[in-house]
Amino acid sequence: MVAIQLDCRHPQRHLVGVRLTVSPQRSCLRLQLPNWTPGSYLIRDYVRHLEGLEATQAGTPLTLRRLTPSSWQLVCDPDAGPVTLTYRLMATELSVRTCHMDQQHAFLALAAVVLELEGERWSPHRLEMLLPDGWEAFVPLPNDPRGGWIARDFDQLVDSPVEAGPHRSLSFEVAGVPHRWVTWGACPGGEAWLLERFPSLLTDVQQVCLRCCQLMGVERPASGSYLFVLHLLDEGYGGLEHDDSTVLVYGRQRLEQPHGYRRLLQLVAHEYLHQWNVRRLRPAQLAPIDYQQPTVVPSLWFAEGITSYVDQLLPLAAGVSDADGLLHDLGEDLSRYRLTPGRHVQSLRTSSQEAWVKLYKADAYAADSQVSYYLKGAVVALCLDLQLRRDGSCLPAVLQALWQNHGRWGRGYGEADLLQAFTAHSPALATLLPAWLEGLDDPDLDGYLFDVGLRLETEMASTPWAGITPTCQDGSLVAQRVWRDGPAEQAGLMVGDELLALDGQRVRQPAQWSAALRAGVAQSLLISRRSQLHTLTLQPLQPTVERYRLVRSETASVEQRQAQERWLTMAAPLPC
Structure with missing residues (x-):
């Protein structure tokens, strides 16, 4: 077992003290810090925050030889007792994939904190936290009876974000599975403000979670217990998924807008659904994960695009949102897509493959040369769903089949598996889906929207276009x-x-x-x-066109309106 102790007792210094102890199995030990964290496809060079690395055995200093910027090697004696590694990490970067610590809280993305020790990746890891008085740590790992937490291996450890502070957790259940909700606000009273403004929050989140289970055709969540961490900041939006938890970032200013609460629930739905799609129903390229090198994943359009499409439907299907709000949000996405010229330059499959070097490094010229696999992936997901409905099926049926055939068994899927799953429910997709993934032409969006009594209405700008x-x-x-x-x-x-x-x-x-x-x-x-x-x-x-609005067609037939209602609630189409 690898023992990890994290010292956060001096948060005003923004330095996390790290102590790793291991009984070496060999005389030459290699150690390395991950360069990225799963779910966020960008090499982040976490080692830039590391300082003061030292190694000792039986009180004797050991020499560390640097192999790469983020890896070292040391020579030790397997018979001389445990090796201890100590170092510090600067925690000043506030995001869901980095580390931040001040007098109010500590948030640690453990991929940025814990060294991977050669030969110990699949060994249990024990985590212990040293905290200021009055603080509590919230960690999505099983408790160790001796104190702290136990991860079955290194992968589970670094997939477990740590939030600590003088917070309280709120509890609820989803189909009998315990869930915790922890809020840290950039201003005092963030949680109280949130619950005062939205007293039904936990009930609404519970309903969204239940609807995720129903979407995947299961009775219970995939996780045996689940932790939500919300960073309620003045501004911000985003999240990062994990097997048994998620970390959300949301802005108070955004919440105060008319559509802010609905979009918070959509963010909850997106990250919660990832415990199936991405985490357990996983691309084959991510099994196992290489923490040092970028891994090209051509199917990120499925992992993120499908989830981005469904996250808007889930609150409505859960009964905590309304159809007008969904059409408004979907219309904004479709407008943004049609106003992105880069969709005619970069294909959806290429967007997935180039995530490491483009999406997370977008500049002022990016919209002209690339398209987000989140955005176009969601548009393709909409077309997939409506094409499936033409053939008497629907997207939930395909997701459930993929879960039963791959996700529940931990079998990573490839592009051929996805194509086979879709064409089994709609043979036309054998031709359509590859064209949507590899081509630069838009899917027949207008035709699919017509099926459910909708259309995109253009709004022209009021001033000349200067580009x-x-x-x-x-x-x-x-x-x-x-x-x-x-x-x-x-x-x-x-x-x-x-x-x-x-x-x-x-x-x-x-x-x-x-x-x-x-x-x-x-x-x-x-x-x-x-x-x-x-x-x-x-x-x-x-x-030129300034934006598109998604509106209901005034001439929609009874059949189109019925199809629209079943689509909006993710119900299967009526038999012909």
């Missing part, structure tokens, strides 16, 4: 985005250029910029780039 998004930055008006092949790019404008004047008129605000544009007219644009002034010629075009 630029200006924003105020440090008191200046700056080009935040420049569309590929748009008027601004053709004029020679670049992201970061300061916009000074248009046709001799000073512009300081986006509204002034929009009001000064003239469609079809060559205009003189004065800019500053790297402190040098340049005059460009800009010729804006006529207004």
